[in-house]
Amino acid sequence: MAYSFPEEVLEHVFSFIQDDKDRNAVSLVCKSWYEIERWCRRRIFVGNCYAVSPRIVMRRFPELRSVSLKGKPHFADFNLVPEGWGGYVYPWISAMAEAYPWLEELRLKRMVVTDEALELISRSFKNFSVLVLSSCEGFTTDGLAAIAANCRNLRVLELWECEVDDRSGNWLSHFPESCTSLVSLSFPCLDGEVSFSALERLVSRCTNLRTLRLNNSVPLDKLPNLLRRAPQLVDLGTGAYTAELRPELYSKLGDAFAGCKGLKSLSGFWEAVPSYLPATYSICAGIRSLNLSYATIQSPDLVKLIRQCPNLQRLWVLDYIEDCGLNALATTCKDLQELRVFPSDPFGVEANVSLTEQGLVSVSEGCPKLQSVLYFCRQMSNAALFTIARNRPNLTRFRLCIIEPRAPDYLTLQPLDAGFGAIVENCKDLQRLSLSGLLTDRVFEYIGTHAKKLEMLSIAFAGDSDLGLHHVLSGCNSLRKLEIRDCPFGDQALLANASKLETMRSLWMSSCSVSFEACKLLGQKMPSLNVEVIDERGSPESRPESLPIDKLYIYRTIAGPRCDMPSFVWNMGERSALRFS
Amino acid sequence: MSRPLEHDYIGLSEVSSMEDSEKISSSSSTVSTEEEEKKNALNLKETELRLGLPGSESPERKADARVGISLLGRTVEDKNGYSLSVLKNFVSGAKRGFSDAIDDSGKWVFSGAPSGSEVDLGKGAVLFSPRGGNGGKSLAVLENSNQQPASAVPALKDFVPPSPKPVQDKKPQISAANDHVAPAAKAQVVGWPPIRSFRKNTMATNPAKNNDDAEGKSGSAGCLYVKVSMDGAPYLRKVDLKTYGSYTELSAALEKMFSCFTIGQCGSHGVPGRDGLSASRLMDLLHGSEYVLTYEDKDGDWMLVGDVPWQMFTDSCRRLRIMKGSEAIGLAPRAMEKCKSRN
Numbered sequence: 028m029a030y031s032f033p034e035e036v037l038e039h040v041f042s043f044i045q046d047d048k049d050r051n052a053v054s055l056v057c058k059s060w061y062e063i064e065r066w067c068r069r070r071i072f073v074g075n076c077y078a079v080s081p082r083i084v085m086r087r088f089p090e091l092r093s094v095s096l097k098g099k100p101h102f103a104d105f106n107l108v109p110e111g112w113g114g115y116v117y118p119w120i121s122a123m124a125e126a127y128p129w130l131e132e133l134r135l136k137r138m139v140v141t142d143e144a145l146e147l148i149s150r151s152f153k154n155f156s157v158l159v160l161s162s163c164e165g166f167t168t169d170g171l172a173a174i175a176a177n178c179r180n181l182r183v184l185e186l187w188e189c190e191v192d193d194r195s196g197n198w199l200s201h202f203p204e205s206c207t208s209l210v211s212l213s214f215p216c217l218d219g220e221v222s223f224s225a226l227e228r229l230v231s232r233c234t235n236l237r238t239l240r241l242n243n244s245v246p247l248d249k250l251p252n253l254l255r256r257a258p259q260l261v262d263l264g265t266g267a268y269t270a271e272l273r274p275e276l277y278s279k280l281g282d283a284f285a286g287c288k289g290l291k292s293l294s295g296f297w298e299a300v301p302s303y304l305p306a307t308y309s310i311c312a313g314i315r316s317l318n319l320s321y322a323t324i325q326s327p328d329l330v331k332l333i334r335q336c337p338n339l340q341r342l343w344v345l346d347y348i349e350d351c352g353l354n355a356l357a358t359t360c361k362d363l364q365e366l367r368v369f370p371s372d373p374f375g376v377e378a379n380v381s382l383t384e385q386g387l388v389s390v391s392e393g394c395p396k397l398q399s400v401l402y403f404c405r406q407m408s409n410a411a412l413f414t415i416a417r418n419r420p421n422l423t424r425f426r427l428c429i430i431e432p433r434a435p436d437y438l439t440l441q442p443l444d445a446g447f448g449a450i451v452e453n454c455k456d457l458q459r460l461s462l463s464g465l466l467t468d469r470v471f472e473y474i475g476t477h478a479k480k481l482e483m484l485s486i487a488f489a490g491d492s493d494l495g496l497h498h499v500l501s502g503c504n505s506l507r508k509l510e511i512r513d514c515p516f517g518d519q520a521l522l523a524n525a526s527k528l529e530t531m532r533s534l535w536m537s538s539c540s541v542s543f544e545a546c547k548l549l550g551q552k553m554p555s556l557n558v559e560v561i562d563e564r565g566s567p568e569s570r571p572e573s574l575p576i577d578k579l580y581i582y583r584t585i586a587g588p589r590c591d592m593p594s595f596v597w598n599m600g601e602r603s604a605l606r607f608s
Numbered sequence: 609m610s611r612p613l614e615h616d617y618i619g620l621s622e623v624s625s626m627e628d629s630e631k632i633s634s635s636s637s638t639v640s641t642e643e644e645e646k647k648n649a650l651n652l653k654e655t656e657l658r659l660g661l662p663g664s665e666s667p668e669r670k671a672d673a674r675v676g677i678s679l680l681g682r683t684v685e686d687k688n689g690y691s692l693s694v695l696k697n698f699v700s701g702a703k704r705g706f707s708d709a710i711d712d713s714g715k716w717v718f719s720g721a722p723s724g725s726e727v728d729l730g731k732g733a734v735l736f737s738p739r740g741g742n743g744g745k746s747l748a749v750l751e752n753s754n755q756q757p758a759s760a761v762p763a764l765k766d767f768v769p770p771s772p773k774p775v776q777d778k779k780p781q782i783s784a785a786n787d788h789v790a791p792a793a794k795a796q797v798v799g800w801p802p803i804r805s806f807r808k809n810t811m812a813t814n815p816a817k818n819n820d821d822a823e824g825k826s827g828s829a830g831c832l833y834v835k836v837s838m839d840g841a842p843y844l845r846k847v848d849l850k851t852y853g854s855y856t857e858l859s860a861a862l863e864k865m866f867s868c869f870t871i872g873q874c875g876s877h878g879v880p881g882r883d884g885l886s887a888s889r890l891m892d893l894l895h896g897s898e899y900v901l902t903y904e905d906k907d908g909d910w911m912l913v914g915d916v917p918w919q920m921f922t923d924s925c926r927r928l929r930i931m932k933g934s935e936a937i938g939l940a941p942r943a944m945e946k947c948k949s950r951n
Contacts, residue, residue, distance in 0.1 A: 105802045105804070106798060216806055485802075512799070
């Protein structure tokens, strides 16, 4: 059957298939489809940069134009992964510089990116047009300057929550006057100042600019000029949103916003003062996405703004919004799909705002399309979780962080097992779940029984025994990523479910009860896994083998043990084991 | 389910077929059950890796020597005399309080040390209970666990929020919830609550202006991670300045962190200074060696650590660098001048 179509026809058909999973399925049909598909695959997503080597990727897919890579485990975001663990992008860049001279797009997350890597990118790929760096570190504004200066066709440059050293070389000025191709420029995580005149000129000449997200250093009085030069903007991240109340600035700002009729997304609002918020009202009706999570504004002013945005689909906000503000949200924003509420004072001992489980319950009642929730709060009850689960069976992402570890149901003082059980039982399409509060093995039994579509699970300070981990590993059919900290899970469940680990992307366990000898056993018996023991206290060899190790990161790989492990990371594989003998 | 088959994790057992094996194990890699009857002629008991402490017998193991016990902090010693109470400290620091959370109804696992046995993963909904003599079934019963949970889990609609338990049970749970607050000033747990560094640092530098409590909280963010690099070291570290109260504490921590990179011998030059800074061991250490501890402040200037009061230091420090003394020569006078100009 495969031979009845010429290759070109099949290739043409495959070109309509973009989704990774579909492409993978296509490649499994038969050998000739595999061959044809691999030659015409243009984009690839590597969820764990150590699962495969650059050489293997390049050997199979010789014609890639777009590469996405992820490096460190998710818990690196919370400082649980020591510096120097890994995730270096340079080897990939240097391999791709040879293999993919026509590379156009690079998207990196949680990787260590150096200036050398950025410079190499800027020199190696003539058609390079998209660079997105999320939660990356290791580079300075010098590297950005190289990108700006050398990438003639740059369309997208986005930096999300990266740690960047500011070298004050005025990187933005390195965009040549001939550069008019920018569609998206986003740098809210940069500390330093940028040249306003360079920025204004750049914005003026890039008439296709759709996304512009500034950093805190751009003062409010510069914003009207920028907006006037870019009325076609769809996504705006303001700079500092604070100034003394000056009527002429206020009206300039209001006019400037009014001119951007296509704005759909607003963010930034660093140090926002309430008096300037109404300047945005003219375009609020079109706003789909609002990120106020850095705006330390109190509830009444937040509510006024939200009431202007009836078409809101995504809201990120601080807990200053309080329960009453969330009530207003629930009344006004019937299209809301995603809500994230961040804590304004996460380390305070007591609540500084009146935000409780009620706010989330209100939103779950009032917003029928709500699918994605990230909610930090200080109290929760099983009853509330029941209500939320009943109201919103369409939830796909539910991340609840009760700030106090092991906090019970504040009404009954029971564990929150039943409440989370209700969530997983009712929300049949749940893909991502983060647990918190007082939880026993029972909740994991519910999860293992019901959460069949769950792909990512985050657990902290929960469970009683290996039974909990066993329920998850044996029951969650779709599980890809599991991250666990400070739970009494140990050897048995891990070893009993060893083969499950081959079906997952990765498992992280820190401050649990996994012994060194179990790690060694796992590493030796499962050659398709990298079992990495991370321990800054020194070699686990120096302690009795039955003692728990500090951190464990297990991931499937076809590339074998990696060569760039620092001194506090040990691979438990067969060959590595020789080190210990 | 049929009689549980022996599953030798090492894969040497002849018996390898299993129904519904996917979730539990592949045919060649299951956990050793430490069964009494060994089909395998090669009796690997002696060489096989077990999960217990060295010297502990299986399956007649009397004490579940694994970390389950360690969580309780009970001192259970095996043949080799390892005291397991020490394990408690290794298990996520001193905040666990599991031992306080046990209530008498057997709610928590590993309730019995002497009579205990391996974790009974096969009991489905029922939390682990001591098993006594039936050692043969233990982990092999994993297969059964798959079939049980569905029936064992109470259906959602049947769930009735339980009435508050009697006081006796309440207390342990309260203490479980609050146990880690035992120290009066709550100790920071690393990485909790799970907030990204960027957000933490941003909130730290921009506390709410119109929040009533803003005045009372200096460093309201609760943590302040700064990078520490050392000339010649292959990678840098991060420290949370808020976890230290003085230069002495910081120096002790840095010394431990970077000791593997051998800072030179501690010299005996004290640096006469304010606020008892001459007591700073790191200063002594570094002054006697070729290294000097410096920091980059908010203005981007590099200064010597130790010249200003601790609070002022943490407010302005953005990054630390242990640099070679030869490079630091120009720093001292500037630091003093800058401090004078501030005062």
